[in-house]
Amino acid sequence: MTTTTAAEQLLRLHRTGRLASDYPLVRDLLADVPPESRDLLRRAGAWLSRLNPDEVLRAHPDTSALTVAITGHGTLAALIAPLTVEFARHGLLLRPVLSDFDSYVVDLSDSDSDLYSARPEIVLCLLDPALIFDEVPTPWRPEDVRAVFEAKVALVAGLAARFAERGAGTLVLNTIPLPRTRTAALVDHRSRAELGAAWREANARLLRLTAAHRNVVVVDTDSLLADGIPAGDARLSVYAKAHLSTELLAGYAREIGHLARNLTGRAKKVLAVDLDGTVWGGVLGDDGPEGIEVADGYRGEAFRAFQRTVRQLAAQGVLVAAVSKNDIEPVRTVLREHPGMTLREDDFVRVVANWRPKHENLVELAEDLNVGVDSVVFADDSPYERGLVRRELPAVAVITLDDEPAWHVDRLLADGWFDTVELTAEDRDRPTKYRDELVRKDFLNSFDSIQDYLSELGVAVRVFAAGEQDVNRVAQLSLRTNQFNLTTRRLQPADVQALIRDPDALVLALRTADRFGDNGLVGAILAHREADVLHIDNFLLSCRVFARGVEQTALSVLLRHARDTGAGSVVGAYRSSAKNSKVREFYPRNGFSTVTDDGAEAVFRHDLVDIAAPPEHVTLTEELG
CATH class of the missing domain: 3.40.50.1000 (HAD superfamily/HAD-like)
Incomplete structure (x- = not known):
């Protein structure tokens, strides 16, 4: 589809008031629009940002809607339209929460602020050059800028730590572009070099905040500016206090769209x-x-x-x-x-x-x-x-x-289809493991029965209490696993870390291997204890190891552990999604009785009287701590 055709169809949907009712079509219309088609994306963003998210959800209740809080130093209303269109390009729906001008310190430091009350999945804290230069004296020298920037980095680091303590959502920061008008205001090249060095060193400290906090992401604006877009617009900066250009905001929004796609389990493989x-x-x-x-x-x-x-x-x-x-x-x-x-x-x-x-x-x-x-x-x-x-x-x-x-x-x-917050060792080994999986399929075809195949495959399962070193992989499983995902609850690394440290929670990790090699950490069970009931919050398993007895083995371990630690029953839930229908009957098939089932959600209970043993072909190792 040409860009012109996409524009005409979007305009027709807008004029006829069908953008909400036909919202899934928007993704297809915008799918092939390149970043350089800024005019179409700008117009589409303006139309889409006028939609009421609740109206879209009434027509399409399965649409993934994310609450995104927007805060920072300057005026940021212009970000909503490009952010809305970038979410729509990936089939997502934006619920924006825009803070007041220059309220980022209060927003992030006060746990009772409107930002925290909105319970956003993503918080965008946009940093701009005025954040620094508004506090630099006149006249100024490079060392003055260095001092202000260092103080601001310390402030932002403290706010990021405060946000990380809450363990909810993802905080997005950004490096701050250095305007040419500031370097050009220094007449000697040595001072310009000193300013550039100080500025880049401070930005580098911002980038390193991602290593300090699992739920912090920093967008590097240098890569966006390298495409030739302006960092700011003098008129908007002076008159409207909008210190980042609309082009830069559009490029930034595209990066956030990629992040949101990943956080909702839509990353490509x-x-x-x-x-x-x-x-x-x-x-x-x-x-x-x-x-x-x-x-x-x-x-x-x-x-x-x-x-x-x-x-x-x-x-x-x-x-x-x-x-x-x-x-x-x-x-x-x-x-x-x-x-x-x-x-x-x-x-x-x-x-x-x-x-x-x-x-x-x-x-x-x-x-x-x-x-x-x-x-x-x-x-x-x-x-x-x-x-x-x-x-x-x-x-x-x-x-x-x-x-x-x-x-x-x-x-x-251009579209960051494979972007993720952090790579794990399993990520780097994935191609090898999938090649091994294709060998397994060829091996399966040489047997007359699935049981003979499993007996010869030599499946080994290790079920163990997850530790700090497993946090990123367990979080990634919750984000990327869609088929064997009982409740589709998405967790960030900080969420998993909090569960591992919670004495009332249980996080079990599953590793498997067989005659063809080690499959790595392929599954997790997340649960918590209330009185004498163990609640399974989610059960995750990589599609690479389906139907080999791994899931039955892990469930058997969990049920026995619950019984041995004094639980009277185990309760598990299933929440329907577009991809997990094959596990709807997982709990009933494994000894659970149905408590409630309204079609979209179901709750099941196991009384821990008759617990099935792991399949005979599986070699089990338990390390529950």
């Missing part, structure tokens, strides 16, 4: 790339291995840069697959033997090369990897292939590439 015209130049079937553009020449260098970026993503846990209309053997030959290739066959979890429609291959790829098609990002230079995938698989994120390979990297990274 699979990058499926075309080969001809995408990974290399030319058509392998026509040009042969010696004729494709890989590394030599200026276009070859552009394809090499794209390959390096794809490999960089794979090294951080993105599951990279090739989906190409080609014969498989020539493709494998190029990936294994071509001297100019950066990507090799081992960098892909799956290489699919045939002449079937690509949307069919993508469905099969998702099934093989045991992920939903909405976890897939598809990059192709062919308008026909992209259009077909968009029509047949609207849940797949499609990246528009064309015959200019120099733009491939920018377009691949």
